[in-house]
Amino acid sequence: TLSQKFDSFSSQSNGILALDNWFWLGISWVFLKIVHESAHGLACKRFGGTIREAGVILILFAPLAYVDVTSSCRFRSRWQRIVTAGAGIYAELFVAAIALLIWANIEAGLLKHVCHNVITMASITTLVFNANPLMRFDGYYILSDVLGIPNLYTNGQAFVQHVGRKYLLGLPSAFPHQRHRLITKAYGIAAFFWRILVSASLILAASTMFDG
Numbered sequence: 001t002l003s004q005k006f007d008s009f010s011s012q013s014n015g016i017l018a019l020d021n022w023f024w025l026g027i028s029w030v031f032l033k034i035v036h037e038s039a040h041g042l043a044c045k046r047f048g049g050t051i052r053e054a055g056v057i058l059i060l061f062a063p064l065a066y067v068d069v070t071s072s073c074r075f076r077s078r079w080q081r082i083v084t085a086g087a088g089i090y091a092e093l094f095v096a097a098i099a100l101l102i103w104a105n106i107e108a109g110l111l112k113h114v115c116h117n118v119i120t121m122a123s124i125t126t127l128v129f130n131a132n133p134l135m136r137f138d139g140y141y142i143l144s145d146v147l148g149i150p151n152l153y154t155n156g157q158a159f160v161q162h163v164g165r166k167y168l169l170g171l172p173s174a175f176p177h178q179r180h181r182l183i184t185k186a187y188g189i190a191a192f193f194w195r196i197l198v199s200a201s202l203i204l205a206a207s208t209m210f211d212g
Helices: 006-013 019-046 070-074 078-104 110-130 138-147 152-168 181-209
Strands: 054-059 062-067
Touching: 006 110, 019 062, 019 078, 019 110, 070 078, 078 110, 078 138, 138 152, 152 181
Parallel strands: none
Antiparallel strands: 054 062
């Protein structure tokens, strides 16, 4: 469906960050986060886990919804943990698919505009951030379980800090020998450069939106 009407979808995307669209982006975001976090919670409960709390936290002054599914760490099956971690992504992509069908079959108007926002946020942003294993969101926990390497992010960070201390600052430092050492190093380096890329992209986006 999208491939058939890609030009129309792409042209509508040009104004997605316009100031007059922020309200609809915000509404779409709230709706999708409720769906996303509810899916995590339902999956966790389905496998016998408990939900201690849910709410909103501020990270760099940006509100982020969360649901506490740490009880899933005690699931004996790693596939149950993977399903719980990926439930939010599945749910958002499902919503994106429904919104796409609606968008493709209605005329221009408010509903089509809202559907476009939902499609973009529930697909592109979900895959770039939530599904991305280089950030400590859902994709990271899925990768960690698939590889069977706990604390992958923490150990990868430790390796990058070790390299910085030893080779940039000339300070004594040692990186402990551990299983999956090569994977940990590669992950740490990749996650480090991804953070730089994200930071630079946010700065460029802000500079464009606010005229420098």
